[in-house]
Amino acid sequence: MNAPIYRLYATLLLLLTVLVGYTSRWTVFDAEELRENTFNKRPLLESQGIPRGEIRSIDGEVIARSVPEGQGSQRIYKREYPLGALFGHPVGYDFINTGLTGIEASENDALIGKTGEFATLLEELQGKSEEGDDLVLTLDADAQRLATSQLEAIGFGSVVAIEPATGAIRVMASNPGFDPNSAATTSGLEAFYQDDATSPLLQRAIQSAYPPGSTMKVVSAVAAIDSGQFTPDSIVDGTDGQLIDGVPLHNFAGESPGMITLTTALTDSVNTAWANVGEALGAETYFEYMDRFGFNQQPELDYPANLMRASGVRQEDGTLIDASDPVDIGRVAIGQERLTVTPLQMAEVAAAVANDGDLMKPQLVAEVVDPDGRVDPVEPQKQSDVMSPATAEAVTVMMVSVTENGTAAGLTVGDSPFAGKTGTAELGGGRAGCDLPNQVWFIGFAPADDPQIAVAATVECSAETGGAVAGPIATAVMSELLG
Amino acid sequence: MSARNRELFGLFGVGLLVTAGFTAVFTADTVDTAKIGNTSLIYGGYFFGVCLAIHVVMRLRLPNADPYLFPLVALLAAFGLVLLFRIEDSLAFKQATLFLVSLGIFLAIVLVFRDYMVLERYRYLIAVGGILLLLSPRLLIDHAVVDRTGAYINADLGFTSFQPAELAKICVVIFLASYLRDRREVLIVGARRFLGLTLPPLKHLGPLLVVWGAAMLMLIFIRDLGSSLMLFGGFLAILYVATNRVSFVIIGMLLFLVGFAFLAQTVPHVQERVEIWQDPFAVDGPAGAQQLQQSLFAQANGGLFGEGLGQSLIELPRTFKVHCSGGLTFPDCNSILPAPHTDFIYAVAVDELGLFGGAAIICIYGLIGARGFRTAVIAPDGFSKLLAVGLSAVFVLQAFVIIGGVTQVIPLTGVTLPFISFGGSSVIANMILVALLLMISDRARSETWRGDEVRL
Incomplete structure (x- = not known):
């Protein structure tokens, strides 16, 4: 009865190999497509766990910063705009409920420290946690x-x-x-949209x-x-x-x-x-x-x-x-x-x-300033x-x-x-x-x-x-x- | 090195891995830096200590048993405990308790129930018991728990919910091994050729049809596609080894496919599963598709090397939390992946450990299968051989059915990933399965080589 046992095991090994094949399909070959799938809310959710870079004016005033809320893996970061309406245009805002716009949107990759998978792996080996780059704007x-x-x-x-x-x-x-701080909630943002008399969201x-x-x-x-x-x-x-x-x-x-x-x-x-x-x-x-x-x-x-x-x-x-x-x-x-x-x-x-x-x-x-303080001038x-x-x-x-x-x-x-x-x-x-x-x-x-x-x-x-x-x-x- | 010394060596390595795993989870949770040093070592120490106790009993009672099986099982348990701890620490503590209970049963079997050959004598009793177990969720209708997939998998016993299919699979394998050891000769000799296929003699075909019918009944009444696939696969494996007739296997598969195709047309629950499997991203697809979508997203997120233990997103961030009805708590609610601790734990593993981690887990199941089939090859008698084949096949198939479902190889079903998923019935049943394999192996190796350890 031993020959069929070997053949049976070979069959089961083949099945397990298919599993490895499919896993590599999802993790490597189709991974990019899945990450960009519109049903995939992970990138949005994950970005909330990354301390977003600070945005400063050229004369050193903090325009936008991230403040932590919660503990451990549940920690998320919330955006805060200390100067209020002064830079609502053109910096924009970034909030979970209302999305992102302005410089927060156009410079999103830098602000969340997005790099290629290989660079990420290197950083992981160096034990670095994910952290965004700071931006120094040309604005005074x-x-x-x-x-x-x-x-x-x-x-x-x-x-x-x-x-x-x-x-x-x-x-x-x-x-x-x-004031971008007021755009954190959908009702706050909606109020700006409804304000036809002044159109505050129109960046003149x-x-x-x-x-x-x-x-x-x-x-x-x-x-x-x-x-x-x-x-x-x-x-x-x-x-x-x-x-x-x-x-x-x-x-x-x-x-x-x-x-x-x-x-x-x-x-x-x-x-x-x-x-x-x-x-x-x-x-x-x-x-x-x-x-x-x-x-x-x-x-x-x-x-x-x-x-x-x-x-x-x-x-x-x-x-x-x-x-x-x-x-x-x-x-x-x-x-x-x-x-x-x-x-x-x-x-x-x-x-x-x-x-x-x-x-x-x-x-x-x-300038883009990475978490180690390296300055990359534009x-x-x-x-x-x-x-x-x-x-x-x-x-x-x-x-x-x-x-x-x-x-x-x-x-x-x-x-x-x-x-x-x-x-x-x-x-x-x-x-x-x-x-x-x-x-x-x-x-x-x-x-x-x-x-x-x-x-x-x-x-x-x-x-x-x-x-x-x-x-x-x-x-x-x-x-x-x-x- | 003697078999038991090799086992000890392996267990020590697994203990170290447990320590490393917990360290990784603690490191990810930067708040608890104080725990990294001591607590990881203590958990690793506990784990190794428990393994050591089992090992000592094995030295006394099963000195010649396969040296690799137990360390491999311990390795799966280590994966499971670390992943569960990473999902929700209280789950890992519960699971550790369940492991202790299952090891107690393991010891009871090894110490008290010395000769597994007596099982042959009670095969019909065991068969009836197995079928009753399978039907119990429907028989105890008031206590049946329809799970999130619409299957009657659990029976609520008041103090705990219990998945009878886990234990039933062992009963069914024992019965089939015993029954087919008896009837293999007549199945082979009485076979007729018809339309190029070798058909079993009609009067012996009955029991095979009964098994097929049982699998179909499971599909209809218990709606448990996964368990029926696993059990029917185990049956075909034993049938094939007993008769060495590929045609029997093909007939069996055709029968199963016909039955399955019919059910997929008529039972909405099965139909939905197939639709989701065919296109998880269909525009107007069933709502349940979201489960498989999240599984694929988690794997894509893992990439080659994974996010690292403790680093992936499982629990929804605070602002995304929904209200949990019915007293549910995370991970049953507010998890980005459904059932991350049971059905989808493989997706969690790939998310955190990447393709390499996933492949490693699959390899461990392959290696356990290898030790099981090795035991079958050297087993001295037909019952032991078929029992070892059945148990190994069912074990590997269970892993295939759930990982296959999570990776879209086959339609998704609700079986647990042996020794990794959270759940008492699964851990206890699979520990009994391993105990039986070790007993067969001890007997086989003792009788075949009389202590000639070097030749495996």
């Missing part, structure tokens, strides 16, 4: 505080400040903001659809000069009431300066002159320069895509048009038509001029070559003229000359919750001879002009950062 808490309080004193709006040479975003303030710095008004004339000036068709001394027609795309266009307060230089046209923000420039350049050239500045595409910012809006000319259904679509390019050149932008985009316009014509990728993270990256250094220099001179003799005269940033451009987009008022007509803007950089900071500031629903309302906010923030 003091300047953010100043920008936020200035906005809160005036109205809804946004301030974005960028270091031109690196793309580091130093200020990204949106008013109204929200990168999600808004504001008409840029005359700040767009900086893009027009760059396109005009860099394309070789104009110089700062070229003479353009600034007569009031010219037909642009078949419709009469008027200057601010009906002024009609006649034939003027391009520099004067920018200094006094003459609409008809710049509309003529736009028509002379044509849609193709104009859109080419818009593209170089980063319009017509998602910002190249490492941030959740659903929380950013591309700036550009949109059709009624919301799709972006390109140069081949019918467009009133003369009015685009003065920030009208269907053109809408974000404050981040306009800050990038100022930054590109300030940085000798090179646009750097905007960045929110300055390297600056060039996004595009917008214009020649000569063009940048010429446009800078024109923008300095704006702050010295033009619509922004009277504003100062320290003692040195600085560059700027105002904008006052007339929306006509009458929108819900906003009876006053103007979207006011200021973009600029300082100091003019060695730019350290570029800024865009905007306020919704104002009765006044960009120079009067947005200008003082922008110069205060630049002064603080240069301080």
Whole structure:
């Protein structure tokens, strides 16, 4: 009876081998697929047991930290935001019940210390517990505080400040903001969503659809000069009431300066002159320069895509048009038509001029610090070559003229000359919750001879002009950062 | 080295592993760093001490028994205790008590019940007892516990719930070994060839059909797919070894498949199991699919090397806890894996110890099978041979049925993983099984080689 015993055992061994085969299928071959399976809630559950990295501002203030709750294997970590609403935008939140958003979402892998399986094994052999990396943001808490309080004193709006040479975003303030600590519960978050009067979850710095008004004339000036068709001394027609795309266009307060230089046209923000420039350049050239500045595409910012809006000319259904679509390019050149932008985009316009014509990728993270204290700085990256250094220099001179003799005269940033451009987009008022007509803007950089900071500031629903309302906010923030 | 010295050596190694295992669990729980040094050693010491006591009795009573069986069983118990301690420490203490009880029964069998050959004489009594045991959850209908899978596996005896199928499998194997030892000659000689298959003579076919019917009845009345698969597999194993006729096995398998296919069409409980097995991630699949999904996720999470003992996610974090009705506590409630301490303990093992840990556990069952079949090969008489074959086959098949269910090789069923899963009936029944194997082995090795230890 022994031969069948051997064969029987061989059969059973075969069965056990199948078990090992299937176990390796689930643990190795199909493991990735199973981990990403939508039914699999383990990654979410497990991330709660990992001490998430701290998020700090560049000047050392703690924006987000994790505090432990419970004991042993039941210990979980809960997020806490000591600065409250100050960095609700753009840092976002991370809570079990409401999910994660903002920088908490885009930098999640670093914050939970996620590495490959092999690296994890090495760490296990070294006896390290799982722990996230800390983030040092490019944002400056003091300047953010100043920008936020200035906005809160005036109205809804946004301030974005960028270091031109690196793309580091130093200020990204949106008013109204929200306190991320209140987003921990679904009811708290729902209250933010229901608040239609203020839309606190709308991050105006990168999600808004504001008409840029005359700040767009900086893009027009760059396109005009860099394309070789104009110089700062070229003479353009600034007569009031010219037909642009078949419709009469008027200057601010009906002024009609006649034939003027391009520099004067920018200094006094003459609409008809710049509309003529736009028509002379044509849609193709104009859109080419818009593209170089980063319009017509998602910002190249490492941030959740659903929380950013591309700036550009949109059709009624919301799709972006390109140069081949019918467009009133003369009015685009003065920030009208269907053109809408974000404050981040306009800050990038100022930054590109300030940085000798090179646009750097905007960045929110300055350094990643691992649990052992090793610092990994985020390297600056060039996004595009917008214009020649000569063009940048010429446009800078024109923008300095704006702050010295033009619509922004009277504003100062320290003692040195600085560059700027105002904008006052007339929306006509009458929108819900906003009876006053103007979207006011200021973009600029300082100091003019060695730019350290570029800024865009905007306020919704104002009765006044960009120079009067947005200008003082922008110069205060630049002064603080240069301080 | 003599057999018993080899055994002692093995047990010492297992004791060290227990210490290492508890140390790992304590290390993971950083709050209890003070326990790492002393408590792990004390638990390891207790474990080794108990094993040593059994070992001493074996030296006296079963000096020639297989030297590897007991250490291998101890190794499984060590895996089980450490994993249970890691899931919920009170479970491990209960399980340790159950191990002590089962070892008491083990000693009683070895010391009092000296000659297992008498079992042959009472085979019909044992058979009836086995069938009554199997049906008991339905007979004691007021006390039957329908488990979460819809099977009548447990009988509630008031003080404890009891899984009669565990003990019944031994009764059935004893009966079949004895019965087939008697009838093997007529089954072989009287066989007819029909349609290329060798069929057993009709008048002897009856008892085989009875066994098949019993397995089907189990499926219908007790709804216990796992136990019936295990028992029927054990029956086919004994039948095959007794007759050396593959055709009998094929007929048996066909019969089982026909019966199973019929049940899968008609019994919703079985049908659901098959559906889940075919596609655990079906969009509109049965709600029970979640169990198998979690099992696969746990294994995927383990990867090659596992999360490490004590490091995987089993109990839901505080904020995810649900209200437990009926006085249930973790791990019966608020566990990410259903039944992590019983049916799905293999998934927990793979989660924490990885593919290597899982493969190690499977290897141990393979090795225990090897020692059992080795015993069958050297056993001097037909009854001992068939008994050793049946017991070994049923033991390995039980491991296959539950691990296979957890890894989606076969539809999921509710049998325990021998010596690892939490549960008194399983531990006690399997310890009796091992005691019988050791007694057969002692007798075989004594009679065959008269103390010639070197040749196994």
